[in-house]
Each structure stands twice: as structure tokens, then as C-alpha cells.
Amino acid sequence: MSDEREKFSQRLTQAMQQSGYEPRPAVLFRLFNAKYRGRSVSFQTTSRWLGGRGIPAQDKLQVLADLFGIEPHALRFGLPHRSRVAEPRTPWPAGTGSRERHVIETFLALPPKRRELVAELVKALSEG
Template identity: 55%
Template sequence: MNDERQAFSRRLAEAMEKAGYKPRPGELHKAFNSHYEGASVSEMTASRWLNGKAIPAQDKLQVLAGLFSVEPHFLRFGGRKPRVGEGRPAWEAMTAPDRAMMDAFLALPPAQRKLVRELVAALGEGKGK
């Protein structure tokens, strides 16, 4: 088992427990798919994440981090600080109200999240007018 993948699976299991979930593939599978807008993942994929056999892609990692209220950077890399030039992870740069807003956003059903994204995009287009 790859040490990096094993370390990720430990952090994922710990984050799940702290968020009130049991670190089991079935529970992870259900929770993840209820928050992810893309194609659902199988219980086998969730098992691979929890058993140190795979690390999810960045889009899935972002959903996992939001679901379990941890920073995506921490979930992926642990306590390692960013190297010079990597910049500060966006999650760290957010204020507490912004993080709460993101948690609320991630709890919305996919159709409502799409509407919120469209609203934010429309508001962004009007910037500077």
C-alpha cells in the first residue's frame, strides 16, 4: 500500500468520525453521492478511498472536504504547509461566514446548487459596472 494513499485514508476516516459518520464504505458512498453533482461513485470506489488504495480526483476531494468540514488541502496532504509558490489554499483564506455559506451550499440538492452557481456567475458578470 502506498504511504501517501494510506495517510489519506487515515485522514479521511478520522474526518468522517469527527463529523459523526462511521468510516465504512457504504456510509461514505451514500454521503458522498448525496452531495456530488457528477456521476455517482460506487461503493467499491469509496472502499478504495478508505482502504488506502486510491486518492480521489480534486473535484471529489473538494466535496469530501466540505462534507466532513475539513480543509481540502489537509485532507489531501495532511499537516504539510504549502511550498513557496503554491499559494494559500482557498479554504484557509475564507472567513468563518464564508465557510458556513459553503457548507450550506454543499448541503443543497444539485438543482439548487446549479441555480446558486448561475446567480453568482451572473453577479460576477455585472462586476465593475
């Protein structure tokens, strides 16, 4: 395993943890393929990324960076010695699993009209 791939794996693991996700291939597999609009990647591919045996192509790197709120360059190469000011990410409440986070993120990506519909459904279900 190359040093470059190992360092990428460490940055990806850290980005997942800071976003409240377990750094496991199955979690990354589901998250990535739900967001990526190209041909889905295999479980083995996400395992290689987290295991220090592979680095994704630029289009996939961009999706990973978006998923975990990190600049693609920083995910791929690490941060320079000076860091930039960034808005802190609010951590998820304790006990919130990856499935719940995925549902919320999917809801937030919906157009406003569909969000209203989902909100009405949730309200109706919570009243019953």
C-alpha cells in the same frame, strides 16, 4: 498500498469520525453521491479511498472536504506543523445516525420557502 494513499485513508477516516459518521464505505458511498453533482462513484471506489488503495480526483476531494468540514489540502496532504484557528464543529447528539444527519443536512440545503414547507409538515405530523 502506498504510504501516501494510506495516510490519505487515515485522514479521511478521522474526518468522518470527527463529523460523527462511521468510517465505512457504505456510509461514505451514500453521503458522497448525495452531494456530488457529477457521475456517482461506486461502492468499490469509496472502499478504495477508505482502504488506502486510492485517492480521489480534485473535484471529488473538494466534495469530501465540504462534507466533513476540512480544507481540501489538509484532507489530501495533512496539516502543516502550524495549525490555523478554526471554528470548532459542534458534535451531533449521541444516537444520531447517518440517516438522520443526512436528512438534516439536506433540509439545511433547501431554499427558504421549501424549508418553511417542510417545517409546517413536521409541525403537523408532531401534533397528530
